[in-house]
Amino acid sequence: MxxxxxxxxxxxxxxxxxxxxxxxxxxxxxxxxxxxxxxxxxxxxxxxxxxxxxxxxxxxxxxxxxSNDGIPRKSRNRAIIFMWLGMAISSLMVGRFWATVGLVCIGICVSIYLLRMPLRSESNEDNH
Structure with missing residues (x-):
């Protein structure tokens, strides 16, 4: 143990x-x-x-x-934006087609996952 x-x-x-x-x-x-x-x-x-x-x-x-309250909409949207910006920068820096394809596939999967997560209601957002 x-x-x-x-x-x-x-x-x-x-x-x-x-x-x-x-x-x-x-x-x-x-x-x-x-x-x-x-x-x-x-x-x-x-x-x-x-x-x-x-x-x-x-x-x-x-x-x-x-928590079972979900995540704040602002946090979810910010995460998606920064993830895609980071992947775009990485794709430009690496410059390889297959790396870009891989990053786009990962980005799509993570975006779908984040978009399907429950969102905290507006009244609960003020409490956190």
Missing amino acids: QGKRIFYLLLGWFSLITGIIGIFLPLLPTTPLVLLAAWCFSKSSERFHTWLINHKFFGPIVSDWQ
């Missing part, structure tokens, strides 16, 4: 650090990596899980995901 706990702890930190790097690099998705870190910490360290939930920047990402 101890080995599994250490594995989740290391994976959680690796995921969180990679997510932080993803803030600055367009190809690394920050939100899914922060969510993975939260899940790993929930399996390995109550202290780090609590710290992440209460974090100024990453806490709202985890709280929105874990």
